[in-house]
Amino acid sequence: xKKTLLVIKREFIIRVKxxxxxxxxxLVPLLFACLAIVPALISQIKSDKDKVIVVLDDSGIIAxxxxxxxxxxxxxxxxxxxxxxxDLLKNDNYAVLHIEKSENNEKTTGNITIYSxxxxxxxxxxxVKGQIKxxxxxxxxxxxxxxxxxxxQVLNPDLNFKTIQLGEDGKEKVSHTEALTGLAMICGVIIFxxxxxxxxxxxxxxxxxxxxxxxxxIISSIKPMHLLLGKIVAIALxxxxxxxxxxxxxxxxxxxxxxxxxxxxxxxxxxxxxVSFAKMxxxxxxYLIFGYLLYASLFAIVGSGVDNEADTQQLxxxxxxxxxxxxxxxxxxxxxxxxxxxxxxxxxxxxSPIVMLARIPFGVxxxxxxxxxxxxxxxxxLFTWIAARIYRIGILMYGKKASFKEIIKWIKYKH
Numbered sequence: 001x002k003k004t005l006l007v008i009k010r011e012f013i014i015r016v017k018x019x020x021x022x023x024x025x026x027l028v029p030l031l032f033a034c035l036a037i038v039p040a041l042i043s044q045i046k047s048d049k050d051k052v053i054v055v056l057d058d059s060g061i062i063a064x065x066x067x068x069x070x071x072x073x074x075x076x077x078x079x080x081x082x083x084x085x086x087d088l089l090k091n092d093n094y095a096v097l098h099i100e101k102s103e104n105n106e107k108t109t110g111n112i113t114i115y116s117x118x119x120x121x122x123x124x125x126x127x128v129k130g131q132i133k134x135x136x137x138x139x140x141x142x143x144x145x146x147x148x149x150x151x152x153q154v155l156n157p158d159l160n161f162k163t164i165q166l167g168e169d170g171k172e173k174v175s176h177t178e179a180l181t182g183l184a185m186i187c188g189v190i191i192f193x194x195x196x197x198x199x200x201x202x203x204x205x206x207x208x209x210x211x212x213x214x215x216x217x218i219i220s221s222i223k224p225m226h227l228l229l230g231k232i233v234a235i236a237l238x239x240x241x242x243x244x245x246x247x248x249x250x251x252x253x254x255x256x257x258x259x260x261x262x263x264x265x266x267x268x269x270x271x272x273x274x275v276s277f278a279k280m281x282x283x284x285x286x287y288l289i290f291g292y293l294l295y296a297s298l299f300a301i302v303g304s305g306v307d308n309e310a311d312t313q314q315l316x317x318x319x320x321x322x323x324x325x326x327x328x329x330x331x332x333x334x335x336x337x338x339x340x341x342x343x344x345x346x347x348x349x350x351x352s353p354i355v356m357l358a359r360i361p362f363g364v365x366x367x368x369x370x371x372x373x374x375x376x377x378x379x380x381x382l383f384t385w386i387a388a389r390i391y392r393i394g395i396l397m398y399g400k401k402a403s404f405k406e407i408i409k410w411i412k413y414k415h
Contacts, residue, residue: 003226003230003231004226008237011235012234025246048065051072053074056079056095056096059102084096084098112132123138183360191287192354195292199319202299205299229387232297236292294349294380298319299319301386304393323350326345333358335358346364347373
């Protein structure tokens with residue numbers, strides 16, 4: 001046990017001192033802040049120069065109703081279109097808007113064209129189209145003697161719609177499907193990324209030690225099983241350390257820029273109202289730990305059976321496919337929480353870390369959760385034992401990639 005603790009300490013210190021750990025610890029919160037804050041800051045940067053659009057309205061029904069918007073200014077002109085296009089080439093006007101008259105109905109427009117020396121930006125294009133559509137709609141409504149208020153009532157009826165979940169005791173609880181779906185997706189994605197990212201680290205660590213032959217010295221003083229467990233636990237601690245740092249940094253960022261994160265804060269409050277936060281947090285931590293431990297043992301098997309990282313593609317894919325299947329089932333759970341595939345996916349240990357977390361916000365009994373965790377823990381113990389038997393032989397194999405037949409022999413080998 002003492003030697004295993006030494007391995008854990010050594011692996012932990014080595015990894016937290018790596019540049020990749022420091023970069024990821026700093027980079028993830030920084031990217032989060034940039035994605036949340038930078039777009040808002042960029043949207044506030046506006047051009048100071050007015051975009052003057054000269055309007056020639058042959059229909060006579062649109063031009064007077066166009067309103068200036070920000071830096072976009074509309075100026076009416078009755079000159080012929082050819083003359084206006086020539087003027088556009090000589091002055092600083094942004095564009096010429098030509099609204100032709102309809103040949104069939106004097107109360108509608110014909111072709112609408114924007115002439116400019118440069119490509120018209122989406123802001124200008126959307127503003128012009130939006131205003132013309134709005135004016136045309138108002139003219140039509142007036143023609144049919146329908147008010148704007150009436151048409152809005154038809155298109156956007158005031159519905160007092162809500163969903164109520166009845167508990168076993170008959171107690172009513174308001175449920176927010178969007179909030180539950182969002183929470184399920186967030187938890188599933190986090191579990192998927194962490195298990196895959198740090199599981200691969202286990203594999204690479206084993207390959208690096210095999211390549212440098214340092215493992216030959218290490219196993220002379222410690223059993224392969226203890227060495228493998230030390231690696232797995234050390235990286236698990238690295239994961240938890242990084243997550244705790246991210247949580248603290250994210251909290252600081254949100255406090256600094258509360259106005260920019262008001263929507264996120266409101267969504268989190270909605271989540272806490274419709275699901276037991278304590279239950280979700282406990283299950284998240286347990287499934288994260290046991291899910292990581294299971295896949296860490298799988299990736300340890302991959303690392304033990306190859307001699308270099310270039311040979312890991314096929315075996316790595318086999319180890320990753322179940323996790324990806326769980327990720328896909330998560331989307332089914334969000335749309336159909338009562339789907340039989342959701343139940344089986346939350347019990348099968350290779351998919352349960354993602355699928356069960358996607359189900360919990362929609363209501364899962366503690367019996368199902370405990371049963372799922374028990375199966376997951378038992379599978380982890382089994383595969384760790386298998387990984388240790390492969391690891392003890394595979395770490396000393398050099399020069400070739402082991403076949404499936406050889407790996408099975410290593411599991412059966414006794415010494």
